[in-house]
Amino acid sequence: MTREALPRDRQITEDIPIWADRESNGHPEPEKTIGNTMYWNPKTWDTWYDGYKAGQRWRTNVDLSGNAGDLISLSEAARVLGMEPTSITKYLVSPPRHWPAPAEETTTAKGFVKRKYRRGDIWTYAERRERGGGRPAGTTRTDRRYPYDGDPRLDHARAAVKANPGTPAAQLAGRLARKHGGTAGTWSHIVRSARQHPED
Template sequence: MKSVDGRQWANREDLIEHSGYSRDTLRKLWSARKANGHPADREFDGVMHWDVQVWDAWFVRYRQRPRDLSRVDRSGDPDEQLAPAGQARVLGVDPSRITQYGKNPPPEWPDPVRVEELPTRTREYRTRAQLWAWVDNPISGFGTTGGRPSGPDPKIRAANEKAPDMRVRLAAEALAAEPGRKAGEVAEALAARHGQSVDTWKRLVTRARKLDQP
């Protein structure tokens, strides 16, 4: 923490320790600042900082937004591993929402417990317990109205699906830079550099490799 004129200012690392949330979650909150009202930053020595008192007050309001979780299905075996269609039924959303979450995960979206490799895509499995814990976490934004945290804007969904995934380009560049490196090692390096899980980057590395195949 940095003290300036009697006020505490936190950089990103400080906020991770202060809030208990991951770098990726805090990055998503900052990226959506126009929609969620995230406090502005101030640079000290070229590093972004946030007024801790202001950030805390905003975060309390953010977590206390009214949410509607009435469509969530709380029945069934908590440890059952569900494919995307089953995940959608538990959350009470259209299956396309789960597909979009795979491309642009919302804050704290759980990593899959199992990934099935299909000829043209991957299928991620999550448990009911994971999904219930996620929706019950206010930071997920699930069930809010008027904002993107509960899912992608339907008006731009088609455009997003057609747009190239820049993460695949990053994976392709990493593979080209070190062609002899194992896919898992490349994925670990990309996860450390850009955030998101190693499993997510493994799938992106696989997609990047397929682009180079005739």
């Protein structure tokens, strides 16, 4: 699917198979159609697509090899769960029900927090996880200093912005989406936060 960023909406320039199945998957209606080109609000579309992807992967093949007491990174936890690493990074700010707390947290010299999870806790989460997820009751996002604070994708966006200072945000977002997965629309928000907050 090719998408071009517009000032207020998103252009879809190719046919989307999932759009054809909108009655069963809840794909949003376009905000406007010009000729054969449909336009969606990027926030509406990205919100729907994130939910759609979560619904497709809510049950995955779990890797039960290794020792339950091993401490593993978030990306390794994603591998254990059979998920893409980029799809699990949002758990840092919006953990689903039954998601375990890190077993270990360390802060690097640059101030980045590195989290390790107990492999056995990830296996337990895999057994208990539910469709839809959601934050545990009583939790809020008030500890976030700015959008995507604590999200590892922000580090990728900051590095891309620093290496390509004159590149348009939409172009950087497209590159990051191709390299790390996810949607260009989501990456455009992350790039915006990276430009507004180049350092922690």
